[in-house]
Amino acid sequence: MTGDDLEFPDETLDGASAPEPVTPDQKSEVMRQRFVHGMLRALYSQDPDAREARVGRVLAGIGGPGLGGRFSPLRHPFAAAAGLLVLGALVASYLVFLYRPVPRVDALMARAMSAHQMQVDRRYEVNMQLRDESVAPMIPRRLDVTLRPGHRFLVETRSRFGAFRAGCDGTTLWLQSGMLPEQVLKMPLADAPLLNKQLGGAMDVGYFDLEWLLGMLPKTCTVTVIGREGDGLVRVQAEGIVGIRDGRLRSAVLLVRESSGVIERLEIDTAGAQHMASKVVFSYLGEVVLDPSEYAVPK
Amino acid sequence: MQDGVPTGLAATIGDVEPRDLFEILVRENADMVRAYLLCHVRDPATVEDLLQEAFLTAWRILDRYDRQLPFGPWVRGIAAKLLLNHRRKMGRSKVWFCDEESMHVMEEAFCKLQTLKGDTFDEKLDHLRVCLEKLNAVQRDAIRMHYEHGLQCKEIATRTGTGFEAVKKHLQRGRAALLRCMEARAVASGAPS
Incomplete structure (x- = not known):
């Protein structure tokens, strides 16, 4: 030791x-x-596989194979049949053990909400598909987005005009172009829909408010747990219409880490002809540590 | 002891294989013993070693186990003795939180935990989950960042923009509030206060 x-x-x-x-x-x-x-x-360290390994180590330590391990089919004429029955029961037990019911949708969404209310910075790669890819070649399709509860976000991307940053400190929305970094456009967050309209639907900041979105989905959509997927992820489908500032969500697919509630992937299908993006996909990159001043209007 | 099987157990369990019976006991109590060790020992690998040793010792001396009494406190007692032995091996005299008097307090807390509603250890932890939801947001965030995400106090202080000492206070007060909440639920379950 x-x-x-x-x-x-x-x-x-x-x-x-x-x-x-x-x-x-x-x-x-x-x-x-x-x-x-x-x-x-x-x-916070519960792990079914580790638990089984733990029990297995103890049983190995006492020199026995565990339940059913000592059965000998030669002891009795009916032993072979009984053996088959026992084997069947063991297989059934094993399958029952393997089957873990999916979490309840309300519990999972509550866990996700709780995770995304934590005051930590989470970074996502956001990819957008536009309704007509030919109409707006200057609009970047890929964004690096860092989110923090309280309407705080930081968006960084590159377009053909150079680097572009946008952010919000909770109340003030700002935009900064790499070409003219000294000129920062800023406005109250409440005016964001107006900006989006001026930009032809290219800057719907409502998507960056995951906390709000997670709260709205169960209220206005039919939310269903589809099943487990990959390593500890649960797929959730939301169908319905959610007004996101001046855009609209038609459906969403979420991959939620079951143990933590963190949204690891979010695919949003948008609705509405005015809205430029037809699909917005968030892919989780992990937690980062940002100084709170990063969200503030650049000086 | 015959064939590696404790004689007392073999004599009392009829047709059931002693190892099978012991496996059931291990499955029922491993999580609880692990939690007990996690209270005292930071290093997870050492926790696993001590847990292993506790159950192997229990198997070796199973004929001393009074089957009229619950198995959990008995194997926890073995784990406590192993902890004390481990401390002696470490040769450190300043391990005040691991003396017998302190461990008696810990044992009382675990006995109270047993009175909470729920058959499995995970069901007992459901009470802790409920109590976590009742914490104020600052304490809950601090606790989740520390225990779920493994952040140290300094990192939490950086992320939340608060001081190191303030984070420690949030954690302490959060834990105290959780304990009060769980004790209240134990009383509601019919446990003596």
Whole structure:
């Protein structure tokens, strides 16, 4: 056994250990904190595969194969038939074990909402398909978008005119072109639909408010869990119409990480002839750490 | 002990294979023992080693187990002794949070956990999930960032734009609130307060 660190109290419990607990009350308080600490660690590290491996290691350690492992079909004339029955039961049990019901849609959406309300910065690659790819060659199809709850987002992309950045600090929307970085266009977020109209439907910032979108989907769409997909992801389908600022969502497909609730992929089919994009796809790149000032209007 | 099987167990369980019975006990209690060890030990690999050792010791001395009593506290007691032995092996004298008096408090907390509604350990954790939802947003975010996303206090402070000490306070107060909430649910389940 190596690598233990019993002598180093977890840093989050340092506060409880200063001054060092000597009285029974102080020790009791620290142990109560540690109890919840252990429960939380257990809660967030649940892994069915690791659990099976753990049980398997214990059983290997006691030298037995586990349930059903000692059955001998030669002990009784009917043993072969019984063996088949046992085998069938084991296969059935195994299949039952393999089958895990998909999460309830309300629970999954609540988990997703909770994850996307956390004050962390999440980066997505956003790809757009336009209704008519020939009409707006200057509009970039790929964006790097960083989102943070509270209407804060940062969009970075390149077009044929150079780099382009847009952002919002929660109240003020701003745009900055790489060609004229000293000229920053800014306006209240509430005026974003007007800007979008002027840009011919190319800048619907409503898509960058995932928190709001996740709240709206169950209210206005038929949301269904389709099934598990890949490594711990759950596919969710939303059908219906959601007004997103001046655009409209017709349907959406979400891939949600079951353990964390993080949206790892979001495909939005838009509706409305005025809207330039026909499809918007978010692909999750991971968490990043942005200084809060990154969302603010550049000075 | 015959053929590696504890004699006491073999004598009392009739036709059921002792290993099969023990497998059921391991499946029922492994998560709880792991949580118990996670309370004390930071390194996950050491937790796995101690858990393994606890159940293997339980198997070896299974004939000492009083079947009138629940298995969980018994195997937890073995894990506690292994923890204390491990501390002695480490040769550090300042491991105040791992003395017998402190571990008695921990054992009480686990006994109370057992009184919560739910048959499996995961069902007991459902109470913690409910209590997490009742925390205020600041405490819940701090706890999720630390425990779910593995961020240290300094990183949380950077992300949330708060101070290091403030983050630690949020975590401490969050944990205290969670414990109060779970205790209230245990009382509601009929456990003595």
